[in-house]
Amino acid sequence: MSIRAERVSYLYDSTAALQDVNLEISRGTLAVLCGVTGSGKSTLLRLLAGLDTPSSGRIEYAGGSGGTPKVSIVFQQPETQLFAGSVHKEMEYGLEQHGVPKAQRLELIRSALSRAGLPYETFAGRSPFLLSGGEKRRLCIAAALAVQPELLILDEPTAGLDPQSAHSLLKLVQQLRAEGITLIIGTHELDTLLPLADQAVVMHRGTVHYSGPAAPLAADHQLLRSAGLEPPAYSRIGDRLRRQGLLAEQPASIGELLAGLASLPLPAPSAAGATGGGTAESLMPGGAGGEGTAETHMPIGAADEGTVQTHMPIGAADEGTVQTHSRKASRQKRWQKLDPRVKWLGMLFGSLVVLSMDSYPPALLTSFLICGLIGSAAVPWSRTVRFFRPFLLMFLFLWLLSALDWTSPDFSIGPAGFSVEGMAQGGLNVLRFLQLIALGFLFTETTTGAPLREALEWGLTPLKKLGLRTRGWSLAVSVTLQFVPWILGKLDQLQLALKSRGKPRQGLARWTPRQITMLIVPLLILVISMGDELATAVESRGYDPKKARTPAYTLTWKSADTLALACVILTAALLWWFSLIS
Numbered sequence: 001m002s003i004r005a006e007r008v009s010y011l012y013d014s015t016a017a018l019q020d021v022n023l024e025i026s027r028g029t030l031a032v033l034c035g036v037t038g039s040g041k042s043t044l045l046r047l048l049a050g051l052d053t054p055s056s057g058r059i060e061y062a063g064g065s066g067g068t069p070k071v072s073i074v075f076q077q078p079e080t081q082l083f084a085g086s087v088h089k090e091m092e093y094g095l096e097q098h099g100v101p102k103a104q105r106l107e108l109i110r111s112a113l114s115r116a117g118l119p120y121e122t123f124a125g126r127s128p129f130l131l132s133g134g135e136k137r138r139l140c141i142a143a144a145l146a147v148q149p150e151l152l153i154l155d156e157p158t159a160g161l162d163p164q165s166a167h168s169l170l171k172l173v174q175q176l177r178a179e180g181i182t183l184i185i186g187t188h189e190l191d192t193l194l195p196l197a198d199q200a201v202v203m204h205r206g207t208v209h210y211s212g213p214a215a216p217l218a219a220d221h222q223l224l225r226s227a228g229l230e231p232p233a234y235s236r237i238g239d240r241l242r243r244q245g246l247l248a249e250q251p252a253s254i255g256e257l258l259a260g261l262a263s264l265p266l267p268a269p270s271a272a273g274a275t276g277g278g279t280a281e282s283l284m285p286g287g288a289g290g291e292g293t294a295e296t297h298m299p300i301g302a303a304d305e306g307t308v309q310t311h312m313p314i315g316a317a318d319e320g321t322v323q324t325h326s327r328k329a330s331r332q333k334r335w336q337k338l339d340p341r342v343k344w345l346g347m348l349f350g351s352l353v354v355l356s357m358d359s360y361p362p363a364l365l366t367s368f369l370i371c372g373l374i375g376s377a378a379v380p381w382s383r384t385v386r387f388f389r390p391f392l393l394m395f396l397f398l399w400l401l402s403a404l405d406w407t408s409p410d411f412s413i414g415p416a417g418f419s420v421e422g423m424a425q426g427g428l429n430v431l432r433f434l435q436l437i438a439l440g441f442l443f444t445e446t447t448t449g450a451p452l453r454e455a456l457e458w459g460l461t462p463l464k465k466l467g468l469r470t471r472g473w474s475l476a477v478s479v480t481l482q483f484v485p486w487i488l489g490k491l492d493q494l495q496l497a498l499k500s501r502g503k504p505r506q507g508l509a510r511w512t513p514r515q516i517t518m519l520i521v522p523l524l525i526l527v528i529s530m531g532d533e534l535a536t537a538v539e540s541r542g543y544d545p546k547k548a549r550t551p552a553y554t555l556t557w558k559s560a561d562t563l564a565l566a567c568v569i570l571t572a573a574l575l576w577w578f579s580l581i582s
């Protein structure tokens, strides 16, 4: 199957990760996608796999077997891609989603596992979570192969593998190419993958810097360096030897370089070489032979402006985006500078007001105000949606439950009767719950770890007088609060993993009861292992809750904080008064 990206751009919030990407990869090609960290490789691979939709532009597949394109992807971190209770179930999930009849599944699973070097008899019953890092990666590759993809996308497939496993993975990649599968591999590992590739694509700051045959790219050191990449070692050494007249041709792989070297008589070490000078120089990659020793020893790209810019947000090229970005950053900074005690008190007063409300007008006004506050703190819209999405289904259920009326319903849907009054009251309660959650969200989104903990400790000080160990509590509460975004991030990753193995589902369809039950176990395992790691870290640092800790952050009250607190108290009082009169 061939794939074509046409003027593809992708934005994370308002920052462009990809800009105007045009790309064509023909059927049966092994394409290597390289670029420095943050250049947009993973984002592009996700779009090519159909897991995300471009913000603009389009991606087309052609020459497949018809119907939905059969694309499989293996992510950079395999542990985020596993979710089932056993290796067999992990493999079966994708086959089931692709509609493969049960009778055919076992054979496909066996064959894919064995191709990935995991014998079925040994691994089928084991938990994917208890495999080693390399075995997890092989399992993900096996699961991707089981569905017999026409396009296979691998993101950093050799990362974290020992040399032998990396070698067998490369052999497998070559076999797959020989079978006519189109392969796209995202990697930094140019030395091993570039010689195998037919096509190379270099990403630089979210754009395609080069797309063409792989062999000339390996020899074009200037082009690679201008994208912040170091040319493969075989090419750098070959280049030096060629300049010195020792090799006739530029080697296209480490194998060719060794073969070229084998035909050379070994020179006797010269006196100059023995004292340092010449030998040291000749051992340096890309040394005096033409590319400049100083340049070689500088951090990659220090020699060219392009790489320095790599670390800037891609949108920096566009002045409008920069301005929006800096306005947002300054709003976020203003909220972060505010003393956390003001936010803590704001959350306390806000919660009291919300709890005292029993009619819609003040509740709606409060919702409006909270939305305004979240907007003024420049919390990205996508992050807010991601945070609230899991709560919405739960609250919808609670709302329907409180609207149920079996005795004198105002209307019925099927066997269930509902009362309008119950709906109104339930709606109000749900709204108030959401407001309480939103206040907590605003507090944690605008306060970093250390100030958050100190503010919590300050809030718990009265309890200290009763002899309670508030330091331990505040640590526990702040860790718990920071767990929430972490858990939501993990949920997103697991959802993406499910999507990568089956029919793409969008919106509420992603949260079917089956999907939720599939996510519970891996999520629990991830949470427990994170708790375990945290406990080990705390223990290894000799943390003793009985001893006073030196605060990592000192709270300082400024006049702007007094003003902000006065605004908080005034607003809370007005809302309370409004709820009394309405």
Ligand SMILES: Nc1ncnc2c1ncn2[C@@H]1O[C@H](COP(=O)(O)OP(=O)(O)OP(=O)(O)O)[C@@H](O)[C@H]1O
Pocket: 012, 013, 016, 017, 035, 036, 037, 038, 039, 040, 041, 042, 043, 044, 076
């Ligand atoms: N979820 C996200 N939210 C916001 N920005 C993101 C997100 N994911 C990636 N980015 C940003 O998008 C840009 C491209 O990221 P991407 O992960 O595609 O790069 P990459 O080339 O794959 O990097 P690496 O080799 O380190 O994996 C980076 O600047 C990154 O910070």
